[in-house]
Amino acid sequence: MHTSTRLACLRFATLVIIAGCGGGGESATTTPTTPTAPTTPVAPATPVGPVGPLVIGQTYTDENGWLEYVPGNAPLVIIAPHGGSLAPSALPDRVCAGCVTVNDANTQELAREIIAAFERRTGAKAHLVVNRLSRRKFDANRDMGEATGGTIALQKPWAWLHAAVDSAKDITTKRHGRGLVIDLHGHAHAVARLELGYLLSESELRQSDATLTASSTMLRSSIAKLSTDSRSTTDRGVPMLRGPFSLGTLLASAGFPSVPSAQDPAPKVGEEYFNGGFNTQRHGSVQGGALDAIQIECNFAGVRDAPNSRAAFATALANALAIYFERHYGWKSSP
Numbered sequence: 001m002h003t004s005t006r007l008a009c010l011r012f013a014t015l016v017i018i019a020g021c022g023g024g025g026e027s028a029t030t031t032p033t034t035p036t037a038p039t040t041p042v043a044p045a046t047p048v049g050p051v052g053p054l055v056i057g058q059t060y061t062d063e064n065g066w067l068e069y070v071p072g073n074a075p076l077v078i079i080a081p082h083g084g085s086l087a088p089s090a091l092p093d094r095v096c097a098g099c100v101t102v103n104d105a106n107t108q109e110l111a112r113e114i115i116a117a118f119e120r121r122t123g124a125k126a127h128l129v130v131n132r133l134s135r136r137k138f139d140a141n142r143d144m145g146e147a148t149g150g151t152i153a154l155q156k157p158w159a160w161l162h163a164a165v166d167s168a169k170d171i172t173t174k175r176h177g178r179g180l181v182i183d184l185h186g187h188a189h190a191v192a193r194l195e196l197g198y199l200l201s202e203s204e205l206r207q208s209d210a211t212l213t214a215s216s217t218m219l220r221s222s223i224a225k226l227s228t229d230s231r232s233t234t235d236r237g238v239p240m241l242r243g244p245f246s247l248g249t250l251l252a253s254a255g256f257p258s259v260p261s262a263q264d265p266a267p268k269v270g271e272e273y274f275n276g277g278f279n280t281q282r283h284g285s286v287q288g289g290a291l292d293a294i295q296i297e298c299n300f301a302g303v304r305d306a307p308n309s310r311a312a313f314a315t316a317l318a319n320a321l322a323i324y325f326e327r328h329y330g331w332k333s334s335p
């Protein structure tokens with residue numbers, strides 16, 4: 001059941017130039033020049049995105065049915081930006097220098113599996129935001145210019161997407177105070193492992209824990225806030241990247257090799273690695289805010305290639321997140 005809504009409030013996103021998955025090699029980041037979205041909804045000049053009251057579990061779409069938001073009640077937001085299949089002929093293919101147009105295969109399906117597995121594990125439903133358009137038409141992990149390739153008709157959908165994430169974040173903040181955004185992707189790099197992106201480069205990750213601590217590097221990460229306020233004081237700082245209760249270590253221990261983690265602290269020189277893209281920058285806590293963000297780049301075989309792989313990984317991730325939420329956010333379940 002799809003319900004379109006024209007109700008809207010627009011909290012326009014900061015434009016950040018950032019490379020992300022499929023871009024090849026390390027992402028380059030620039031410092032945003034303006035703060036993130038205001039917290040108070042403003043009356044829209046043009047209807048853009050979903051606003052409350054929103055019904056948990058109901059599917060809302062933009063007016064074209066290109067974007068989807070399913071509100072939840074858990075302090076978790078899953079975004080699937082590169083798993084869409086719609087390719088309306090009315091939309092031109094994106095043309096821009098260095099544009100990546102290849103989809104992250106099966107990541108939309110994987111996102112839905114994760115929502116279901118998390119609900120089975122915790123009794124609560126995570127928020128889901130999906131780009132249904134093919135990346136050839138729209139890239140939902142880029143600033144507006146690169147995302148739309150200059151197509152005017154995609155500007156409103158771009159704003160809708162981020163308004164939906166902002167709505168999910170607002171709901172989460174009001175209900176739980178804190179929370180986490182996961183931007184879900186797929187990579188085709190040589191090393192078959194999950195790549196967790198925190199906006200820190202591979203060269204930064206190769207530094208020692210002591211060096212990273214001395215330079216306050218975690219404050220430039222997408223989990224900046226959690227690195228300072230984890231309920232587990234011993235996990236604050238660099239342990240959030242590769243300590244025993246980091247997400248990477250929990251996933252690796254469950255049979256899904258991850259970098260960074262205790263088992264694999266950093267990509268080696270010459271290894272490809274994605275460190276987080278636009279959504280991780282825009283929707284995490286690097287610029288403040290109550291939600292942290294982690295980009296998860298999934299390898300293909302055994303993670304997202306087939307239904308049984310996706311089910312197994314979704315279950316492992318849900319279990320890891322349940323531990324992570326209880327230990328770091330003090331949240332167990334509040335359906």
Ligand SMILES: [Zn+2]
Binds near residue numbers: 020022185
């Ligand atoms: Zn991607």
